[in-house]
Amino acid sequence: MTATASSSTVPVEEWVRSFTDASDNDPEIQAHGKYFTCGYLLDMENHHFVVRMISGRVAEVAVDPGPLDVGYQFAIRASAETWRGFATEIPAPMYHGIWAATFRRDMKLEGDVLVLMQNLRCITRQIELLRTVRVPV
C-alpha cells in the first residue's frame, strides 16, 4: 500500500515551530510528561532532527546536525515516504504508529531502546502529533 502524501511539504523551520508548540501545548504530554526527559533522533531520510525533551517540554530541536554535533539516546528511522504516511489525519494501516511501521514497513528503532520504552506513552503521543503538524519531507 502506498501512503497518501501530505498535500505539500512543510518548510523545516515552520515544522520545528509547529511541532514544538503542539508538544508543549498538548494536554496529554503535559499531564503525564513530568519525567519525559530524553533525546532522540528522528531520521526522515531527507532531513533528520534531534529532539531534546526536558520534563515534558521541548528544549531543542536540532535540524540536520552533523555526525557528532548532538547526542541522542535512541533513533526512529524511516523513509520519507513512510513519514508522509504518518502525516495525515487518519493514517493508512501500518502508518498509524511506530510499532506498526516497525513490524510492517521500513521503520527502525535503534540505539538505547530502553529509553524509548521508558518514555513510550509520551513518544507515542508526540509521534501522533505529526497527524496535524505534518512532516517536512
Next chain:
Amino acid sequence: MPRISPVTGRYVTVDVDDIQYKVFYLENGSGQPLVCQHTAGCHNHQWRGLLEDEEVTRDHRVIAYDLPRHGKSDPPENTEWWKEEYRLTADHYTKFIVALCDELELDQPIFMGSSFGGNVALQLALRYPDRFRAVIPVEGADYSPGFYLDWWQHPHANAAQVCASGVWDLMAPQSPEADRWKTWFYYTQGSEAFKGDLYFYSVDHDLRDKLDQIDGERCPVVMLTGTYDYLTTPDDGRRTADHIKNAHFIEMEDIGHFPMSENHEVFRRYLLQALERIGSRSATAQA
C-alpha cells in the same frame, strides 16, 4: 429506577491438569452459548459492548470469562505458582477452556476469542472439533511470532505503560478515543500475565503444518481480522482460512487487533455476519 446492567458476574471452580482455578465470568442473554476469550494480558471487560448488545443476547448466552491470572480470576488455588515462570501452553489452554465449558454444562457452545484467543480458537477446532458448534477466531492466525518480548517485564521500565502503550498501535485511529483509552487502561493492569500469555501466542502456537487437519465442516471456522492489525494482518487471516477445509474469512475495515474493545459498533456488524453464517441467530433476530 436504578440503572443496573443486565450483565451478571459469578465465580466457578474449574479443575484442569490437577490445577484448581476459581474463574470469574460475566454473562448475559439466553439461548446458544457464546463463550468469549479476551486478549493476552487483558480481561473480560473487553467484551463490555457485546455483553449488553440486545441483538446478540436475545438468542445467545454470552459468557465472557477471565482466564486465570487475569482480571478477577486468581492464579492457581492449589499450587505455589509464584515459584515458577508463567508460560501458557496450547495444551493447558485448550484443556482449560473445555473444562470450563464442562463445568458450566454448556451444550455445543460457540467459542470466540481475539488475538491469543483467536489462536486458541484454531487450536480448539483442531483438538476438540466435536465439543464446539463453531469457533470464531478474531485477529488469529496459524502462526504469530515476534511478540514474546522481554520489554513487557523489563525492570528498568514502567511495565504498565510499556504494555499499554506497546499495544496502542494495534488499534485503528478511527476507533473512538474513549474506547481505545479504556483498552489502554485494561492493559496497564496485566503486565505480569501478558508475557506468559505471549509465550503461547508467539512461541507455542504454530499450526502452519496442521491447518489441513482442521475440518471446518465438523467444526465451522469463521475468521475475522481488522485492517489495522499489524500483528496478524488480514493477509495472515486469509492465508490461514484458505488452508482450513470449509473455513470462511471476513476482513473488517477500519478496525484493529482489539475490535470488540476498541469499537464494538463496527465489530458487531461483522460478528452478526459470522453468527448468521454459523446459523445461530433465530429467524426473529435476523428479521
